[in-house]
Amino acid sequence: MKMSILGIEYKNIRKISELKLSFVDANGKAIKNNFVMMANGTGKTTTMELIKGLMDGSAADWSAKKIKTFAPTTSHSDVGVFSIAVKFDERQYKYFLYMNYKTGTANIKTTTTTLGGMEDGRHLPDALKGIFTPEFVRRFVFDLSLIHISEPTRQAEIS
Secondary structure (H helix, E strand, O other): OOEEEEEEEEEEEOOEEEEEEEOEOOOOOEOOOOOOOOOOOOOHHHHHHHHHHHHOOHHHHOOHHHHHOOOOOOOOOOEEEEEEEEEEOOEEEEEEEEEEOOOOEEEEEEEEOOOOOEEEOOOOOHHHOOOOOHHHHHHHOOOHHHOOOOHHHHHHHHO
């Protein structure tokens, strides 16, 4: 099964009041490889954490303390939303993570062309159920910033 990420959206998450990132070209085709490259302190780790939590479903079980860490720092809002649009073969899905900063709760919802409308929970194609585990998603959403290369190894690579 082919998976493509079509875009991500943020609303009221830390320093970002609203942002939409499209990962499709001018012809509407998904870009094959997506790299999130941003300056320090602008949201790379936050983005990877949100993608992982939404795609493996673990965000629904995050603690109130963790959810509240995503609250906006530049404005006041009680709710934040992160979403990711995905295409599995020819079927499109959009996953939403709603975070209530006041209550410290998170809910995941899904829309698809098949379901028609928004459904509670993270709905995957039948062929992928049981595959999108936290371990699988950690490998799929690769966070290069977590790699620590020792000085001797780094020197050997430079030589």
